[in-house]
Amino acid sequence: MPDTPLRFIGRVGLVTGAASGLGRDAALALAAEGARLVLFDRDAAGLAETAARCDGAQVVVGDVTSAADIDRAAAALDAIGPATLLVTAAGTLGPTRPLPEVTEAEFDQVFAVNVKGTWLALKAVLPRMAAAGGGAVVTIASGSGIVGNAVFPTYSASKGAVVLMTRSVATGHAMQGIRANTVCPGQIETPMLRGVFEQLGDRAAGVEAMFRAKNPSARFGEVHEVTTAVLFLLSDAASYINGAALPIDGGRLA
Ligand SMILES: NC(=O)c1ccc[n+]([C@@H]2O[C@H](COP(=O)([O-])OP(=O)(O)OC[C@H]3O[C@@H](n4cnc5c(N)ncnc54)[C@H](O)[C@@H]3O)[C@@H](O)[C@H]2O)c1
Numbered sequence: 001m002p003d004t005p006l007r008f009i010g011r012v013g014l015v016t017g018a019a020s021g022l023g024r025d026a027a028l029a030l031a032a033e034g035a036r037l038v039l040f041d042r043d044a045a046g047l048a049e050t051a052a053r054c055d056g057a058q059v060v061v062g063d064v065t066s067a068a069d070i071d072r073a074a075a076a077l078d079a080i081g082p083a084t085l086l087v088t089a090a091g092t093l094g095p096t097r098p099l100p101e102v103t104e105a106e107f108d109q110v111f112a113v114n115v116k117g118t119w120l121a122l123k124a125v126l127p128r129m130a131a132a133g134g135g136a137v138v139t140i141a142s143g144s145g146i147v148g149n150a151v152f153p154t155y156s157a158s159k160g161a162v163v164l165m166t167r168s169v170a171t172g173h174a175m176q177g178i179r180a181n182t183v184c185p186g187q188i189e190t191p192m193l194r195g196v197f198e199q200l201g202d203r204a205a206g207v208e209a210m211f212r213a214k215n216p217s218a219r220f221g222e223v224h225e226v227t228t229a230v231l232f233l234l235s236d237a238a239s240y241i242n243g244a245a246l247p248i249d250g251g252r253l254a
Pocket residue numbers: 016017018019020021022023040041042043046062063064065088089090091092093113117140141142143184185186187188189190191192193
């Protein structure tokens with residue numbers, strides 16, 4: 001038998017962005033440790049692939065910017081038990097251009113997915129956690145939510161909002177037994193990171209070299225290096241950690 005801890009047996013939760021990358025890996029790890037999950041994403045095929053490897057998971061295909069779609073996820077949660085876990089990983093990078101060159105539609109889309117999408121998930125799950133006597137939230141922000149990013153400034157602004165929304169939950173809901181923390185990954189090897197370089201075209205090699213050169217560890221992170229922190233923050237071992245914004249970046253922001 002593998003020596004896997006089972007920290008989440010009997011726990012129910014929602015993972016957004018579960019079709020790919022960090023959300024998928026967090027969902028797989030939570031399910032492997034006993035959690036029963038509702039997996040949410042707009043990518044039906046990717047979600048089905050995750051669900052096939054997640055024992056007992058329910059799948060809800062939808063858009064995090066749609067209150068009606070998130071309501072369907074909430075109904076799926078209610079069908080399997082009191083929700084005490086939330087991971088918000090759905091996110092979008094948006095334009096890799098300076099702010100004056102960003103269109104209004106691009107700006108609205110980035111904020112709709114990253115900020116409104118996180119808020120809608122919190123709005124659905126927090127009352128359920130409170131009714132259950134408490135729970136734990138981990139949002140996925142970014143190192144670019146702590147310091148400015150000249151390559152994708154719209155994204156950076158939206159992730160800054162995610163950091164402070166999470167901290168506001170930490171301060172506002174602690175007395176309901178709810179903890180909320182955010183992780184702030186640096187560059188992690190996922191489809192989103194590869195998408196950054198594709199979008200940059202002939203600037204990609206220079207930006208990738210710059211990202212690596214600025215990192216004291218001189219490498220990008222692996223998905224499991226974020227998942228480990230997400231599960232720790234969700235677990236009872238982190239019972240007095242509330243409102244943290246944890247960089248996971250090899251020392252990039254140190
Ligand atoms: N990869 C990195 O280097 C990195 C660094 C810092 C933060 N992040 C953040 O981590 C989170 C996960 O990113 P990832 O790297 O795993 O990317 P990813 O592209 O692999 O996964 C993102 C998931 O979000 C889903 N999604 C996007 N928009 C959605 C919407 N409107 N409704 C529902 N689902 C939607 C996508 O379908 C996808 O499955 C994101 O919030 C991202 O901003 C990633």
